[in-house]
Each structure stands twice: as structure tokens, then as C-alpha cells.
Amino acid sequence: MAKKSVIARQKKREATVAKFAEKRAALKEAGDYAALSQLPRNASPVRLKNRCQLTGRPKGYMRYFGLGRVMFRDMALAGKIPGVKKASW
Template identity: 40%
Template sequence: MAKKSWIQREKKREKLEQKYHVIRRSSKKEISKVNLLKEQWKIHGKLQSTPRNSSPTRLRRRCFSTGRARAIYRDFGLSGHRLYEMINRCLLPGVTRSSW
């Protein structure tokens, strides 16, 4: 189980990312359209005025049940350890263990 403070920090980052998503996307489009370097710097300054934690690259994918940050399977949203346990208990429909 991950620390609760880490999970709360991640939730805070998600809220900030959603709040500033439109501003960040529009300023990035403006930078690509403008040719003058001074105008690009002005727009870049606007982009840098947003909080660091509003950047989508700072978000971390976490396990749905445990909050673990590593070895997450995107299809299930679970860590490898929890996924293995659920497959063994037949809790995931349509998933079969491999045997040969």
C-alpha cells in the first residue's frame, strides 16, 4: 500500500492538470503558429506562469486498489501483484492463466 500522502499529492496534481489543461494546450498551439521569437517568448512566459504540478508529465499512473506506482497494467489499472492475485482467484472475467 502506498503512503496516503503520496496518493493525496497525486490527486492534487490531477485536479491542477484538469484546471490548467485548456490554458496549456492553447498556449502551446500559439507557440507553434507564431514565427517571431519575441512573441514566442511572451507566450512561453505565460505557459511557465502555470504551476509545475499542472503539467501532465508529472502525473503518475497508480494501481486502483493499492496505490502502487510501478508495474501498472493500463488495461486493468492494477499492479502486477494485485493482477496476479485476482487472476488466481478468478475475479477477472475473460482472463485465463497460461498453461503449457
């Protein structure tokens, strides 16, 4: 599991991106790059990192499920993800 501080930092970035999304879009539309550079750096969506919703793991992220590969496997084997089952042929 990722450190609590890293997960908290990510949540804070997500909130900042959501807060400034409208303002960023308006400034980009107007082409006012000087004012755009005055916004907080964490307001840019590029600074977000996809992380597992349960553990905060940054690598092995499966976008469709919002989980890391380890938690996805555990939940799939336990039958907690509908429509997913172990392949066998």
C-alpha cells in the same frame, strides 16, 4: 500499499492537470511560453505517475487494467477480471 499522502498528492496532481488542460493547450498553440511557465508546475501532465488504482503502487503497473502486478495477479486468480485466466501448456 503506498502511503496515503503519496496517493493524495497524486490525486491532487491529476485534478490540477485536468483543471489547466484547456489553458495549457491554448497557450502552447499560441506559442506563449512565458505565460505557460507561469502556470503551476503540477499542471503539467508529465508530472503524473501511473499508479495502481487499489494500492497506489508505482512500479509494475499494467496500463490496460490500471492495476499493479500484485493486485492483478490476486484478482485474476480469484476470477475477478473477466477474460483473464492462468496460462498452462
